[in-house]
Amino acid sequence: MLGSSCMQERRQSRTKHIFVGDSQMMALRNALHRLNGCPEIWWHNRTRDFQEVLASIKAGMRVKTSSGRFHSRTDQSPDGALPTGCKEDGIASFIFWDAWLDREIPLQEIQREIALLGVEPTKGDTVVVWVGSNSISGSGRTSVLLNTIDKLHALGVKMVWDSPTYIDDAMMAATTAKDLGTDSRTGIPLTYTAIAQRKARGEIGSNQYKSEKAFLAGIVEIPMTKRWQLTNRYRGLQCDGIHSDMRARDPMYYDLPCPKGPETYGRSSHCNWVEPFDDGARAKCPQAVGLDDLVLQSGLFAMCAAHESPFCYAHTENIR
Numbered sequence: 001m002l003g004s005s006c007m008q009e010r011r012q013s014r015t016k017h018i019f020v021g022d023s024q025m026m027a028l029r030n031a032l033h034r035l036n037g038c039p040e041i042w043w044h045n046r047t048r049d050f051q052e053v054l055a056s057i058k059a060g061m062r063v064k065t066s067s068g069r070f071h072s073r074t075d076q077s078p079d080g081a082l083p084t085g086c087k088e089d090g091i092a093s094f095i096f097w098d099a100w101l102d103r104e105i106p107l108q109e110i111q112r113e114i115a116l117l118g119v120e121p122t123k124g125d126t127v128v129v130w131v132g133s134n135s136i137s138g139s140g141r142t143s144v145l146l147n148t149i150d151k152l153h154a155l156g157v158k159m160v161w162d163s164p165t166y167i168d169d170a171m172m173a174a175t176t177a178k179d180l181g182t183d184s185r186t187g188i189p190l191t192y193t194a195i196a197q198r199k200a201r202g203e204i205g206s207n208q209y210k211s212e213k214a215f216l217a218g219i220v221e222i223p224m225t226k227r228w229q230l231t232n233r234y235r236g237l238q239c240d241g242i243h244s245d246m247r248a249r250d251p252m253y254y255d256l257p258c259p260k261g262p263e264t265y266g267r268s269s270h271c272n273w274v275e276p277f278d279d280g281a282r283a284k285c286p287q288a289v290g291l292d293d294l295v296l297q298s299g300l301f302a303m304c305a306a307h308e309s310p311f312c313y314a315h316t317e318n319i320r
Helices: 023-035 046-058 107-117 141-155 169-175 190-200 207-217 227-233 289-304
Strands: 015-021 093-096 126-132 158-161
Touching: 015 023, 015 107, 023 093, 023 126, 023 289, 093 107, 107 126, 107 141, 126 141, 141 158, 141 207, 158 289, 169 190, 207 227, 227 289
Parallel strands: 015 093, 015 126, 126 158
Antiparallel strands: none
């Protein structure tokens, strides 16, 4: 098990991690906190936030919804004293980014966070930016990756790219709140067919690792997690078809109705959730956080010990 400071260049320097992306990166940030014995994440009151948004919409006011999504805010650090064993370097920042809607990485927010943390990557401090957005159209994923590399390299930070998750459409169909009935001829739920077709057309997901595979084939090496290979191998642990830790599904935009009114299935204009999750299945969904811990370790190994091949994912390159 590698520690989160394994890439630290000088003993006197500081090491800070910043996670930029969607719910997958939020779960990965929680994994880094677990590794360091720190509290996972600190939420503001989601219900209060959503009621404020609804009141503003009803009053005719324009509301900023974080690139089209209602996204509940998070605190970057706890109010009270840190638990025993948890040090400041073990706490990571999280910045929300949905690259499906906005392909430009939020560079100004990253720069602002670096300034607030008081670290200087160009003067010896180690700043690691873990970046990834699970939903990026297949045609644009490579360009987003290249643009992100250029922007972060100019900042002088270390970067880890988070590969996409394996999307299990059968699991998604089993746990979604949508019920479109069953095909009388085949007995297959119509919801499953709809999700499978959206996946095949590239309307959900991120090109199923094809972009990353082609990028690496071009002899360009960057640290990259093995999320795709690990979630492909252990897909049964993704109880909603995407997440191995249900807390990563932000209730702000997954469980509550769209304030603009009902949306056509798979054609959301105002509320860009992937699938509304069935509350009844939540209690039965295990928190398989160990899978996210493996994804985190794969990223740390890519940065600090790329020549090593830990047994837990030694054969993942053979997974297509």
